[in-house]
Amino acid sequence: MILITGANGQLGYDFQRIFKEKNIDFIATDYKELDITDIDAVREFVKHKNIALIINCAAYNNVDKAEEEVEMCYKLNAYAPRDLALVAKEIGADYITYSTDFVFDGGKDTPYTEEDIPKPLSIYSEAKAEGERMVLETYARSFVVRTSWVFGIANNNFNRQVINWSKSRDVLGIVDDQVSVPTYSYDLALYSLKLIETKRYGLYHLSSGGVASKYDQAKYVLDSIGWKGTLKRAKSSDFILPAKRAKYSKLDSSKLEEVIGEKIPFWKNGIDRFLEEMKEKGEL
Numbered sequence: 001m002i003l004i005t006g007a008n009g010q011l012g013y014d015f016q017r018i019f020k021e022k023n024i025d026f027i028a029t030d031y032k033e034l035d036i037t038d039i040d041a042v043r044e045f046v047k048h049k050n051i052a053l054i055i056n057c058a059a060y061n062n063v064d065k066a067e068e069e070v071e072m073c074y075k076l077n078a079y080a081p082r083d084l085a086l087v088a089k090e091i092g093a094d095y096i097t098y099s100t101d102f103v104f105d106g107g108k109d110t111p112y113t114e115e116d117i118p119k120p121l122s123i124y125s126e127a128k129a130e131g132e133r134m135v136l137e138t139y140a141r142s143f144v145v146r147t148s149w150v151f152g153i154a155n156n157n158f159n160r161q162v163i164n165w166s167k168s169r170d171v172l173g174i175v176d177d178q179v180s181v182p183t184y185s186y187d188l189a190l191y192s193l194k195l196i197e198t199k200r201y202g203l204y205h206l207s208s209g210g211v212a213s214k215y216d217q218a219k220y221v222l223d224s225i226g227w228k229g230t231l232k233r234a235k236s237s238d239f240i241l242p243a244k245r246a247k248y249s250k251l252d253s254s255k256l257e258e259v260i261g262e263k264i265p266f267w268k269n270g271i272d273r274f275l276e277e278m279k280e281k282g283e284l
């Protein structure tokens with residue numbers, strides 16, 4: 001049996017979708033059914049369920065608020081992923097959890113590989129980096145997958161924000177000095193599963209093909225929906241935000257692509273499918 005935590009989030013939703021498509025049994029839990037910060041509750045929950053794989057999709061993702069809510073962020077992004085690794089070890093299940101391109105400080109201008117050393121710029125990314133380290137130390141049958149700028153149908157994300165802004169504004173300014181790549185949560189789930197099947201545990205990068213700035217992403221979304229307003233280039237310094245962001249944090253997914261023998265789709269392809277999905281659900 002497969003256990004998904006944080007199942008109502010973007011990634012959790014798409015894991016469920018894929019398991020349903022493939023007729024694979026799973027148990028989906030979100031905060032109410034299973035709070036991942038309560039290790040005793042997790043231990044109790046997994047009892048007698050014959051869990052062979054734990055997929056942790058739960059996380060604290062409010063990068064700016066984390067600067068204030070330090071304890072909550074560490075609980076969810078560092079200690080809980082480690083505790084889940086511990087429980088997976090106790091029951092002999094495989095384990096996968098997720099981290100972020102934000103563990104890097106943007107000092108490079110070529111894609112970051114798994115060999116690059118994290119240099120977090122914010123509380124969110126410090127907690128994620130700490131979580132990665134502890135998970136990999138705790139349990140050898142763990143996958144830690146770093147990804148970037150996730151968007152999917154089940155939750156709010158930058159694509160949705162841009163679409164919402166476009167409804168009420170004629171002019172939009174979006175930063176062009178934050179560069180990484182948007183990743184569709186469906187692809188993140190699909191290629192994670194292919195990785196899990198290989199049993200080649202460890203640290204991996206998994207993000208879409210290509211490179212984009214926030215401006216490029218917004219432009220593609222706005223052009224795709226036929227927005228008639230004016231999109232302007234802005235700089236990070238135009239907006240005062242609590243958490244620092246790297247100028248460049250594109251992840252190099254080639255280690256994972258080699259292990260699974262497939263390429264991750266290009267980012268615009270993911271956005272095309274996401275927009276189709278929004279149309280099908282009557283959200284566009």
Ligand SMILES: NC(=O)c1ccc[n+]([C@@H]2O[C@H](COP(=O)([O-])OP(=O)(O)OC[C@H]3O[C@@H](n4cnc5c(N)ncnc54)[C@H](OP(=O)(O)O)[C@@H]3O)[C@@H](O)[C@H]2O)c1
Binds near residue numbers: 010057100101151
């Ligand atoms: N989103 C991004 O841009 C991004 C970028 C890089 C990496 N990642 C990582 O990718 C993974 C998947 O992200 P995502 O975008 O799918 O996240 P998401 O949509 O924010 O989903 C996270 C889920 O975790 C749940 N949750 C919160 N606290 C919990 C708790 N104590 N116990 C159980 N569940 C809890 C949330 O429930 P509530 O909504 O009820 O709080 C939510 O359903 C995460 O590890 C994330 O950090 C995401």
